[in-house]
Amino acid sequence: MNLHEHWLESWRQLGASATDESLYLQLVACYSEPHRHYHTVQHLTECLALLEAVEDQADRPAEVAIALWFHDAVYQPKRHDNEQKSADWASRSILAAGIDHSVADRIHGLILATRHNAAATGRDAQVLVDIDLAILGASPERFAEYEAQVRKEYAWAIGPLYRRGRRKVLEEFMARPTIYSTESFRSTREAQARINISRSLAALR
Template identity: 30%
Template sequence: MKIQEECKSRFESLIANFIDTNSYFANSLWEEIETRYSEPQRTYHNLNHLYQMLGEYDLVSKELKDPEITLFALYYHDLIYDVTSKTNEDESANIAKERLSVLKIENERIKTCMEHILATKSHRLGDRCHPDTSYFLDIDISILGSEETKYYEYANNIRKEYSIFSDADYQTGRVQVLHHFIENIRLFHTDIFFDRYEMRSRHNVKLEIHSFLKGELI
């Protein structure tokens, strides 16, 4: 309950700058987020994920050019999550656009929010990306730098989300994703997250890949 209450409280504080938080629309905004992130098939991309990201966001919020928009991106980036779909990020970004437009947020700021969300497709930066996008991507994958036991829990929760796939198919897809991360010179774009999580993240990712080679899941 603490996690749900904290996520709700932080969201209400965010939208209080734009709308009466006691209004029906304000309540509907949170209810939509809570309902989506509480879908039964979500064993990782749920409110726990948002809560963990909020903790990482707090560590770097003072470094951000537009912390409000980064926080909106945090709440909306996985609003749509279907493991069989390739348009989750696009759909989530479009919903964020609609909701922020009703809040009368400037178009350029809305575009930045969408940019943050869409960047999670590849977790790579474009040539002219907003400076906060690098922080947002690092916040999103900070779980990779967890202590081993927490990483094991994360890896197993991801497997549960893909339970409709066979072990063989899941292994192929998951290893591809993990290699996508470690083939980069650095997993983390910002020095703050690089110094904090890079070495441990590489260790964890390689450990997971090795577990698949042994025919097991860590």
């Protein structure tokens, strides 16, 4: 996938008359920060590729695309307001591009849905959140890589602290009736996600 071409096309579909090249470079720089190991350009690229496969399920695929571009724009592992800051940045950027406030508000809400603290509501939020959580149902090899990447991002957390926190996150996903909200992700990733998470929880114990 050519990220720059995807960026230009997403803004064109959103209705922007011009795109901010410096904003693109800022975002790529953010996803390339040295403290990131999972929330990187790799994750962004995987998410955008998944959207291409399921964009017909979204009501406003261009809005989902821009939300994906910004959803981890701000990422500091020790903070709890990353999604809020990312959503605020997206909203400011959309308004600066001369796009309607209603679009900015919807994308702001989509990014906040990636906090994963409640079930996603609305087709676009469900598609976005399922894409963001697709890694849970990845192949065992990619899931193992993801687990190692997340651990590196939390290298500052000593063993017991990390295991408790990670266990809590994974147990919350396992407790859901379904991890994924859309049928396409449930049919292709739900079973594997539960296998992956179960193995991870066993290792954490």
